[in-house]
Amino acid sequence: EELLVESGGGLVKPGGSLRLSCAASGFSFSDYSMIWVRQAPGKGLQWISSISPKTGDTYYGDSVKGRFTISRDNTKNSLYLQMNSLRAEDTAVYFCARDKGEGYDALDIWGQGTVVTVSS
Amino acid sequence: SYELSQPPSVSVSPGQTATITCSGDKLGDKFVSWYQQKPGQSPVLVVYQDTQRPSGIPERFSGSTSGITATLTIGGTQALDEAEYYCQTWDTNIDWVFGGGTKLTVL
Numbered sequence: 001e002e003l004l005v006e007s008g009g010g011l012v013k014p015g016g017s018l019r020l021s022c023a024a025s026g027f028s029f030s031d032y033s034m035i036w037v038r039q040a041p042g043k044g045l046q047w048i049s050s051i052s053p054k055t056g057d058t059y060y061g062d063s064v065k066g067r068f069t070i071s072r073d074n075t076k077n078s079l080y081l082q083m084n085s086l087r088a089e090d091t092a093v094y095f096c097a098r099d100k101g102e103g104y105d106a107l108d109i110w111g112q113g114t115v116v117t118v119s120s
Numbered sequence: 121s122y123e124l125s126q127p128p129s130v131s132v133s134p135g136q137t138a139t140i141t142c143s144g145d146k147l148g149d150k151f152v153s154w155y156q157q158k159p160g161q162s163p164v165l166v167v168y169q170d171t172q173r174p175s176g177i178p179e180r181f182s183g184s185t186s187g188i189t190a191t192l193t194i195g196g197t198q199a200l201d202e203a204e205y206y207c208q209t210w211d212t213n214i215d216w217v218f219g220g221g222t223k224l225t226v227l
Binding site: 035037044045046047050059061062095097100103104105106107108110111112113 | 121153155157163164169172206208209216217219221
């Protein structure tokens, strides 16, 4: 079964840092672009960041550029999101998702999400 | 910034057809995907590449496009289809963009 499992969420004070992880299994992780999407309480889905499969090219949304860093370790089938200078508005459920690839521009596998709460 | 517009809510009676629209500038030039999200759960891909259905998605879910509008149609809507639905597109200039979501109520 193709699976993504996020971890690392929690409660952090404004200005603090957190590192999220996403463990992949059941598919060839190194063949796929991966992305992070978040969902603030009661709100819609927001793309945060993407990373290409082999070269590790990275892309960021304006709201997190300069504060968040996406990375991956293909030897460990893992995706990461380093979040620094956290703000209250970063409070959300964070999902990792797989880009289906082949130019379909769709996210076909999602993790269960991990909750990040930024509060003093 | 690029935006996709969806109606906030749609209501349908059981067994009837539900249609959810998604509009955006030059949307016809891009692929559109649709996701279903039930409360407390992760999104599930129900349509990709405008009209394609992933394996395991019931045939009552279908997608179409016309001009700048993409449409998700649910034929013979069931109570279990009640959920939030999001459209999504991508291109090299805008990256991944989601619509604001449509709450489908089956009553």
